[in-house]
Amino acid sequence: MHKLFARQLAKATSPSGEVDLDELGKLAGAAYEQSDRDRRRTDRSISLMIEEFDSLNRGLERLLEVRTKALREREAELKAQNLRFEAAVNNMSQALLMFDGKRRLVVCNERYIRMHGLSRDVVKPGCTLRELLEHRKATGSLAIDIDRYMTGMFETLSAGTTMARLVELPDGRTIAVLNHPMADDGWVTTHDDSTERQRAEQRIAHMARHDALTDLPNRGLFRERLAEALSGVNRGNNLAVLYLDLDRFKGANDTLGHPMGDELLKLVASRLRHCVRTSDTVARVGGDEFAIIQNDIEQPLDTAVLARRIGEAVSAPYDLAGHAVVVDTSIGIALSLGDGVEPDGLLKAADMALYGAEADGRGTYRFFEPAMDMRMKFWRELEVALRQALANGEFDLHYQPLVNVDDRRITGCKALLRWNHPERGMISPAEFIPVAEEIGLIVPLGEWVLRKACIDAASWPDDTKIAVNLSPIQVTHQNIVPVVISALAAASLPARRLEIEITESVLMHNTEKNTATLHRLRELGVRISMDDFGTGYSSLTYLRKFPFDKIKIDRSFISGLPADNESIAIVRAVAGLARSLSMTATAEGVETTEQLENVRELGCVEMQGYLFSPPRPLSMIMPLFEPQRRKLAKSA
Numbered sequence: 001m002h003k004l005f006a007r008q009l010a011k012a013t014s015p016s017g018e019v020d021l022d023e024l025g026k027l028a029g030a031a032y033e034q035s036d037r038d039r040r041r042t043d044r045s046i047s048l049m050i051e052e053f054d055s056l057n058r059g060l061e062r063l064l065e066v067r068t069k070a071l072r073e074r075e076a077e078l079k080a081q082n083l084r085f086e087a088a089v090n091n092m093s094q095a096l097l098m099f100d101g102k103r104r105l106v107v108c109n110e111r112y113i114r115m116h117g118l119s120r121d122v123v124k125p126g127c128t129l130r131e132l133l134e135h136r137k138a139t140g141s142l143a144i145d146i147d148r149y150m151t152g153m154f155e156t157l158s159a160g161t162t163m164a165r166l167v168e169l170p171d172g173r174t175i176a177v178l179n180h181p182m183a184d185d186g187w188v189t190t191h192d193d194s195t196e197r198q199r200a201e202q203r204i205a206h207m208a209r210h211d212a213l214t215d216l217p218n219r220g221l222f223r224e225r226l227a228e229a230l231s232g233v234n235r236g237n238n239l240a241v242l243y244l245d246l247d248r249f250k251g252a253n254d255t256l257g258h259p260m261g262d263e264l265l266k267l268v269a270s271r272l273r274h275c276v277r278t279s280d281t282v283a284r285v286g287g288d289e290f291a292i293i294q295n296d297i298e299q300p301l302d303t304a305v306l307a308r309r310i311g312e313a314v315s316a317p318y319d320l321a322g323h324a325v326v327v328d329t330s331i332g333i334a335l336s337l338g339d340g341v342e343p344d345g346l347l348k349a350a351d352m353a354l355y356g357a358e359a360d361g362r363g364t365y366r367f368f369e370p371a372m373d374m375r376m377k378f379w380r381e382l383e384v385a386l387r388q389a390l391a392n393g394e395f396d397l398h399y400q401p402l403v404n405v406d407d408r409r410i411t412g413c414k415a416l417l418r419w420n421h422p423e424r425g426m427i428s429p430a431e432f433i434p435v436a437e438e439i440g441l442i443v444p445l446g447e448w449v450l451r452k453a454c455i456d457a458a459s460w461p462d463d464t465k466i467a468v469n470l471s472p473i474q475v476t477h478q479n480i481v482p483v484v485i486s487a488l489a490a491a492s493l494p495a496r497r498l499e500i501e502i503t504e505s506v507l508m509h510n511t512e513k514n515t516a517t518l519h520r521l522r523e524l525g526v527r528i529s530m531d532d533f534g535t536g537y538s539s540l541t542y543l544r545k546f547p548f549d550k551i552k553i554d555r556s557f558i559s560g561l562p563a564d565n566e567s568i569a570i571v572r573a574v575a576g577l578a579r580s581l582s583m584t585a586t587a588e589g590v591e592t593t594e595q596l597e598n599v600r601e602l603g604c605v606e607m608q609g610y611l612f613s614p615p616r617p618l619s620m621i622m623p624l625f626e627p628q629r630r631k632l633a634k635s636a
C-alpha cells in the first residue's frame with residue numbers, strides 16, 4: 001500500500017476500526033489536487049528552463065556566427081596582406097633576407113636569388129646563414145672568409161648596431177650590404193647593387209679634378225699633387241714646376257675653327273704626357289696653358305733637358321685633317337731647390353718665369369729669377385697708378401703725321417697716348433696699354449683719347465685726318481658706335497676725317513659682331529685701317545673679312561729695308577694687294593730717306609715715321625700744317 005494512502009486510511013479509520021469513507025474520499029481528493037498543483041508547478045518550471053536554454057543557445061549561435069565571420073574576414077585580410085608583402089618584397093630593387101633568432105632564413109626575395117644567381121632549392125626558409133654563404137661561395141658570387149665575416153657580423157648585430165659595408169663581388173660589381181638587427185635576435189639583410197652609382201660617383205669625382213677635353217688633371221688636382229710632392233722635399237725629393245703657354249695657338253684656333261683647336265690641344269696633351277715619367281704630373285691649367293711637376297730632380301740641368309725635349313716635341317708639325325699646323329711653347333720653370341717649398345709661391349714663380357720666357361721671344365724656356373718678382377711688383381704698382389692717372393689728368397696725346405710719299409703733304413696725324421707719371425716721368429704706351437686692357441681701364445681711357453683727338457683735329461686743315469687706335473676691348477665690350485658719334489658731334493668734326501685703326505686681333509674673336517660694328521662705323525663715313533699688318537698670325541685672312549680703307553705695313557718690315565730681300569718682297573706684295581683692293585698702303589716707321597724711296601718704289605702711297613716727324617705734342621704739330629694751310633688758302 002502506498003504510504004500516503006496508508007496515512008489517509010489511518011486518518012479516516014476510527015479508533016473502533018471503522019473506515020469513514022467520506023473522510024477517506026475527501027482526503028484522497030485533497031491529495032490528488034495537491035499532486036495536480038505540484039505537477040503543474042513542475043511543468044511550468046521545466047518549460048521555463050527549456051525556454052531559457054533555447055534563448056541561451058540562440059545567443060551562442062549568433063555569437064559564433066559573428067566570430068566566424070570576423071575570423072574569415074581577418075583571414076582574407078591576412079592573405080591579401082601576405083600577397084602584398086610578397087609582391088613588395090619580390091619587386092624591391094634591393095635584395096632582402098630576413099633571419100630569425102636561430103639564424104635561419106625566414107624570407108628571401110627574388111631579387112636576392114637573381115642578384116647572386118642562386119638556387120631556390122638551397123636558399124629557402126629554414127636554411128642557415130652558413131649554408132647560404134657556402135652556396136654563394138660555391139656558385140662564385142662570394143669570395144670572402146665566411147668564418148671571419150660571420151664573427152664580425154654577429155658581434156655588430158649583438159651590440160644592437162646596424163652593419164653597413166660595401167662588398168666587391170668577384171665579377172666586379174659593388175654591393176652595398178646592410179645588416180639590421182631585429183627585436184627577436186633575428187636580423188634583416190639588404191643588398192643594393194650600387195655599381196652604377198659607384199661608377200657615376202667616381203666619374204663625377206674624376207670630372208671635378210680633370211680637364212674634360214684632354215683628361216689631364218686640372219688646376220685643382222695639380223695643386224693638390226704639388227702640395228703632396230712638396231711634402232716629400234725633406235726626404236730628398238726635389239722637384240720642378242714647369243708652366244707652359246702655347247704660342248700661336250689662338251691664331252690656329254681662330255683660323256681652323258674650335259673643333260680643330262680642341263684636336264690640337266689633345267695632341268699637345270698627348271705629346272706632353274710622353275715627355276715625362278709616369279711619376280710626374282702633366283695638367284691643363286687654362287685654355288692653352290699646361291703645367292708639369294717633374295719629380296726627383298738632382299740638378300737644374302735635369303729640368304732644362306726636359307724643357308728642351310718638350311719644346312721640340314710640341315713644336316713638331318701637327319697634321320689636322322690635312323692642315324699642317326705648327327705651335328711653339330714658352331716655358332717658365334721654378335725649382336723647389338731654391339725657389340721655395342710652398343705650392344702657391346712656387347706656382348707664382350713659375351708663372352713669372354713664363355712671362356720672362358714670353359718676353360724673351362716665344363718658344364723658349366726660362367728659370368725663375370728674383371728680378372722677375374721685382375718686375376711683377378712694378379706691374380702691380382702700375383695698375384694702381386693707372387687707375388688714378390685718368391682722374392688726375394696725367395694723360396696727354398701726341399700726334400705723328402702721316403705723309404704722302406710723293407709730295408710730302410700731311411694727310412693726317414695719328415694720335416698716340418702719353419702718360420706723364422708724376423714720379424716716373426713718361427711711361428710708354430707699349431707698357432701701360434696692355435695693363436689698361438687687362439683691368440678694363442682702356443674703355444674710359446680710349447673714350448677720352450677719341451674725344452680729345454677729335455677736338456684737337458677740328459682745328460687742322462679740312463683735308464687732314466685724325467687716326468685713332470681702338471683696342472679690341474673697346475670694339476668688343478663697349479657700344480663704341482654711339483661713343484664715336486658723340487665724339488664727332490662734340491668736336492663738330494665730319495666723320496670722313498676720322499680714321500679708326502684696329503689690329504687683326506679685333507677680328508679674331510667675336511668676328512661677326514665686331515665686323516658688324518665696323519660696318520656701322522663705316523656707314524657713318526668713318527674710315528677703318530688695319531694697323532701693324534703682318535705681325536699677326538694670318539693678317540691676310542682678316543683682309544677678306546672686312547673691306548679696310550687702309551693697310552699699315554708694320555715697322556718690322558720697313559726696318560729691314562732697303563737691304564733685306566724678304567722684307568722687300570713682303571712690302572711689295574702687300575702694297576700690290578692694297579692697290580688691287582683699293583686700299584691705301586701705308587709704311588710705318590720710315591726712318592731714313594732710303595727707306596722712303598724704297599717704300600715709294602714698292603708701291604706704298606703713305607708713310608709714318610721719324611724721318612718726317614716723331615709723335616709730338618699738339619702745340620708742336622700745329623706749325624707743320626702751315627705750308628699746307630697757305631697752299632689751301634692760295635688755291636681758294
Ligand code: C2E
Pocket residue numbers: 400415416417428429430433446449469470471531532555588589590591608609610611614615
Ligand atoms: P702703333 O699704333 O702701331 O703706333 C706706332 C708706334 O710706332 C708708336 O709708338 C710710334 O711712336 C712708333 N713709331 C712711329 N714712327 C716710328 C719710327 O720711325 N721708328 C720707330 N722706332 N718707332 C716709330 P708708341 O707711341 O710708343 O705707341 C706704341 C703702341 O701703343 C701703339 O702702336 C699702339 O699700339 C699703342 N697705343 C698708343 N696710343 C694708343 C691709344 O690711344 N689707344 C690704344 N688702344 N693703343 C695705343
Ligand code: MG
Pocket residue numbers: 531532552554555588
Ligand atoms: Mg703700328
